[in-house]
Amino acid sequence: MDEMALSNLGSRTAADRAISADGVIRLALNHPPPVPDVFNPIVSEAMNRVLATTPPAELMATHRWMGTEKDRQLGAVFVARRLGDRPDPDRIIITHSTQAAVHMLLPTVVGEVRPLAVEQMSYPPIRSFAARYGIRVVDVAIDGHGLNPNAFEQVCRRDRPAALYLLSTFQNPTTVTMSVGRRKEIAAIARRHQVQIIEDDIYSLLAASSLPPISAFVPELSWYLLGTAKSFSAGLKLAFVVAPNGADAAQAFWPGIRATYWMASPVSAALMAELISSGDDLKILDAVKIELAARHHLVVNGLSGKWLASDPGCLHVWIPLKGVSSNRTAAALLRDGVQVADSASYARDGWIPPEAIRIGIGNPESRSVLREAISRIRRALP
Numbered sequence: 001m002d003e004m005a006l007s008n009l010g011s012r013t014a015a016d017r018a019i020s021a022d023g024v025i026r027l028a029l030n031h032p033p034p035v036p037d038v039f040n041p042i043v044s045e046a047m048n049r050v051l052a053t054t055p056p057a058e059l060m061a062t063h064r065w066m067g068t069e070k071d072r073q074l075g076a077v078f079v080a081r082r083l084g085d086r087p088d089p090d091r092i093i094i095t096h097s098t099q100a101a102v103h104m105l106l107p108t109v110v111g112e113v114r115p116l117a118v119e120q121m122s123y124p125p126i127r128s129f130a131a132r133y134g135i136r137v138v139d140v141a142i143d144g145h146g147l148n149p150n151a152f153e154q155v156c157r158r159d160r161p162a163a164l165y166l167l168s169t170f171q172n173p174t175t176v177t178m179s180v181g182r183r184k185e186i187a188a189i190a191r192r193h194q195v196q197i198i199e200d201d202i203y204s205l206l207a208a209s210s211l212p213p214i215s216a217f218v219p220e221l222s223w224y225l226l227g228t229a230k231s232f233s234a235g236l237k238l239a240f241v242v243a244p245n246g247a248d249a250a251q252a253f254w255p256g257i258r259a260t261y262w263m264a265s266p267v268s269a270a271l272m273a274e275l276i277s278s279g280d281d282l283k284i285l286d287a288v289k290i291e292l293a294a295r296h297h298l299v300v301n302g303l304s305g306k307w308l309a310s311d312p313g314c315l316h317v318w319i320p321l322k323g324v325s326s327n328r329t330a331a332a333l334l335r336d337g338v339q340v341a342d343s344a345s346y347a348r349d350g351w352i353p354p355e356a357i358r359i360g361i362g363n364p365e366s367r368s369v370l371r372e373a374i375s376r377i378r379r380a381l382p
């Protein structure tokens with residue numbers, strides 16, 4: 001391959017973020033908006049500090065296991081921003097991603113005997129991952145305020161799930177954030193029926209003011225997941241897990257399951273530890289929040305008069321369609337060069353969800369690309 005072909009490949013990867021080689025604006029992806037002016041200097045300087053203290057050969061010589069002692073201590077600082085208290089570092093596991101953590105938890109925490117409960121519309125891979133491990137999935141109804149506690153109680157009685165996977169802040173896809181009262185109700189039901197909670201809190205760091213996770217109300221049954229893909233960058237490949245206790249952490253990850261594929265890259269883990277210890281992670285977060293709020297404003301203005309669910313801290317916007325097929329709307333938009341996700345992709349086969357589309361507003365590389373996509377969406381909406 002000559003140099004020109006190689007450099008074209010490089011730029012295609014960058015362009016994939018917003019407009020792919022086929023010219024499509026990809027709003028089905030849900031990445032944080034780029035903030036290179038802040039991100040680049042902070043991360044470059046932090047990386048230099050990491051390499052100045054740990055030579056590359058030492059840094060990359062071996063696996064990171066559950067994270068070094070320092071990683072886990074700083075991980076406790078990081079998750080405390082959401083949980084309130086700093087958990088014992090023995091309960092913390094640094095993983096390669098939220099998906100990697102879920103892959104480890106499904107066979108150990110759920111297993112094949114009892115089912116996994118999920119929100120009726122949820123992050124699509126959870127169903128395909130469960131299928132890989134022969135795990136039956138049962139749906140729990142959601143309403144305008146999130147997971148419905150009565151429906152959860154009923155599922156607990158009828159199906160005896162081993163665990164519940166859910167998002168309590170900026171639910172995917174509906175954007176709903178549960179009230180504190182409802183979080184406490186879900187925690188109490190889980191405790192009553194001894195159902196473990198796998199709480200994916202990946203969108204929560206961008207909220208202007210955040211509510212305590214459900215895991216804070218029922219820590220002895222909770223696996224709390226705080227990934228960095230939606231607040232810092234998807235390519236950092238890092239997620240912090242808080243286990244109910246140190247023994248469960250060791251049993252579900254290392255040395256309990258002698259797999260290494262879920263382990264964080266030492267480079268990412270050391271970089272994140274450095275960012276947390278200097279507090280520079282908060283500067284990146286602030287920049288992402290500012291850019292996201294500006295994009296949110298742009299979307300709300302561009303779609304004024306249309307029905308939508310959104311929040312200035314939420315990466316995605318949910319657009320209910322009045323009596324119009326979401327599938328056909330998504331197909332028409334794709335023909336017009338905008339890729340969006342339709343509601344059926346979040347539901348199990350055989351259940352028809354309310355017609356709606358979800359758009360990720362952080363993925364386009366610039367506000368002007370997002371503005372163009374929104375004007376095409378406006379034309380396509382009823």
Ligand SMILES: Cc1ncc(COP(=O)(O)O)c(C=O)c1O
Binds near residue numbers: 030097100123202
């Ligand atoms: C709810 C939810 N969890 C997890 C992920 C993926 O996170 P990670 O890259 O850490 O596996 C996504 C990405 O779309 C998501 O929407």
